[in-house]
Amino acid sequence: MLEDDFGREVTGVRVSLTDRCNFDCVYCHNEGLGDTRGPMEPGDSEMSTDDVVRFLEVVEEYDVRKVKFTGGEPMLRQDLEEIIRRTPDSMETSLTTNGTFLPGRAEALKEAGLARVNVSQDALDPQAFAEITKSGAYDKVMEGVRAAVDAGLTPVKLNMVVFEHTAGYVEEMVEHVAENEGLQLQLIEYMPELTGKPEWNIDIDRVHTWLADIADRVERREMHGRRRYFVNSDAASDGSDGGMVEIVDPVENESFCANCHRVRVTHEGYLKGCLNRNDDLRPMGEMTRAEIREAFEATVANRVPYYGEYLVKDDGEWVVNDEYLGVDLDPVTADD
Numbered sequence: 402m403l404e405d406d407f408g409r410e411v412t413g414v415r416v417s418l419t420d421r422c423n424f425d426c427v428y429c430h431n432e433g434l435g436d437t438r439g440p441m442e443p444g445d446s447e448m449s450t451d452d453v454v455r456f457l458e459v460v461e462e463y464d465v466r467k468v469k470f471t472g473g474e475p476m477l478r479q480d481l482e483e484i485i486r487r488t489p490d491s492m493e494t495s496l497t498t499n500g501t502f503l504p505g506r507a508e509a510l511k512e513a514g515l516a517r518v519n520v521s522q523d524a525l526d527p528q529a530f531a532e533i534t535k536s537g538a539y540d541k542v543m544e545g546v547r548a549a550v551d552a553g554l555t556p557v558k559l560n561m562v563v564f565e566h567t568a569g570y571v572e573e574m575v576e577h578v579a580e581n582e583g584l585q586l587q588l589i590e591y592m593p594e595l596t597g598k599p600e601w602n603i604d605i606d607r608v609h610t611w612l613a614d615i616a617d618r619v620e621r622r623e624m625h626g627r628r629r630y631f632v633n634s635d636a637a638s639d640g641s642d643g644g645m646v647e648i649v650d651p652v653e654n655e656s657f658c659a660n661c662h663r664v665r666v667t668h669e670g671y672l673k674g675c676l677n678r679n680d681d682l683r684p685m686g687e688m689t690r691a692e693i694r695e696a697f698e699a700t701v702a703n704r705v706p707y708y709g710e711y712l713v714k715d716d717g718e719w720v721v722n723d724e725y726l727g728v729d730l731d732p733v734t735a736d737d
């Protein structure tokens with residue numbers, strides 16, 4: 402297993418399969434790569450099926466055991482089922498999607514070996530949903546979530562970005578997942594770095610405080626040290642956990658970055674050490690196994706935590722701050 406200079410082992414990869422999308426969400430960071438708008442046809446620049454599979458086979462050699470497929474909208478790739486089928490068996494395979502193509506395809510994804518899906522759903526109100534996503538496909542998304550639950554792609558995590566347009570819908574969404582088996586909620590702090598519009602920010606600490614008040618139990622997840630709140634677990638008739646609500650709050654959060662164990666791959670086949678950075682793109686040449694190995698090792702060796710005092714000025718020169726290694730990571734009590 403590879404470890405970076407900040408003691409972070411790399412256990413997962415996040416692979417963007419395309420930058421195309423059928424939505425145009427007002428906040429979209431597109432994994433740090435900018436606009437999703439453009440032609441809907443497969444781009445020449447996208448990694449081929451074989452490239453993606455070869456990449457996964459190589460990183461498996463380094464004990465990478467998790468892969469997240471994302472985009473753009475990854476379900477625009479017609480070879481998604483094939484990619485999943487050919488993903489090494491040792492890897493947990495998950496997908497983040499806007500959900501519109503899940504109806505009619507969820508079963509096939511499950512059969513191909515997909516473990517679970519996350520579906521972006523920012524509101525339970527069709528009009529608000531349409532305004533945020535610039536699409537009227539609310540019903541399709543609801544249908545997609547049901548199809549995923551029915552196919553056993555569970556837990557289905559609903560991804561809701563908490564920002565000015567959605568803050569009023571948080572409570573309703575928490576109730577929704579608490580009442581519906583198979584669903585969990587991820588409340589994502591709005592990341593303004595890549596989209597501008599800092600005026601849309603909502604103070605995520607207020608959401609933590611509110612959830613801490615109503616939760617029966619709180620855990621900390623290994624990944625990013627994220628907090629998980631269990632709501633209404635007593636009321637759950639099936640003995641399950643009731644509603645599980647996780648807060649994804651990376652912004653200016655050193656502890657989040659200190660627990661970051663994933664390397665990213667862009668749809669064009671560049672490695673990237675951090676979601677928020679665009680100055681660390683590393684090509685993998687012709688994507689031969691040797692080139693992938695070399696680029697992967699170099700990417701891990703050059704990873705830095707985005708938030709955190711990882712660079713300091715010494716005699717006018719920027720140098721890595723060894724003190725960062727002493728950041729209080731807080732005890733992590735929950736496993737993934």
Ligand SMILES: Nc1nc2c(ncn2[C@@H]2O[C@H](COP(=O)(O)OP(=O)(O)OP(=O)(O)O)[C@@H](O)[C@H]2O)c(=O)[nH]1
Pocket residue numbers: 469471495497519558560587589649651661663676677
């Ligand atoms: N800044 C930052 N944001 C992240 C990182 N990982 C995930 N996110 C954000 O978290 C949100 C949810 O991401 P998903 O792709 O659904 O999945 P996940 O939460 O990372 O992973 P699972 O919970 O294991 O499914 C997205 O808005 C991502 O941009 C990260 O390493 N850094």
Ligand SMILES: C[S@@+](CC[C@H](N)C(=O)[O-])C[C@H]1O[C@@H](n2cnc3c(N)ncnc32)[C@H](O)[C@@H]1O
Pocket residue numbers: 422428429430431432471472473474475497498499519520521560561562589590591592593596
């Ligand atoms: C870029 S999308 C790609 C996958 C898929 N198209 C989807 O929407 O789920 C991945 C996740 O990033 C989230 N996201 C996009 N821009 C964001 C931002 N500025 N701040 C926080 N999360 C954001 C989306 O809500 C989504 O859950």
Ligand code: SF4
Pocket residue numbers: 422423424425426429430431437472473474498499521534
């Ligand atoms: S559906 Fe996903 S990729 Fe598409 S615009 Fe929305 S957040 Fe971005």
Ligand code: SF4
Pocket residue numbers: 625651657658661674675676677678705706707708
């Ligand atoms: S270093 Fe921080 S900002 Fe960058 S990908 Fe990891 S958690 Fe996200």
